[in-house]
Amino acid sequence: MIPVKEAVARAVEFARNMLDPSPGDLPLEEVELGKIGPNDVWLIALRGAGTIICTKLRQEYFKH
Numbered sequence: 001m002i003p004v005k006e007a008v009a010r011a012v013e014f015a016r017n018m019l020d021p022s023p024g025d026l027p028l029e030e031v032e033l034g035k036i037g038p039n040d041v042w043l044i045a046l047r048g049a050g051t052i053i054c055t056k057l058r059q060e061y062f063k064h
Helices: 004-018 051-063
Strands: 028-036 039-046
Touching (some): 004 028
């Protein structure tokens, strides 16, 4: 499992690349440890992205 700092940095980068126009600031709101299937994962919430956009980002992320 990657360190939490790296996971947050990847989440911010991913959000900025997916959103058009790219949002300026995406402050960290919450980090939790969770599971997806058998895998431990970081569940990261960034403030300012909104629920609909966060849902879209999550769907796009898990396609890759």
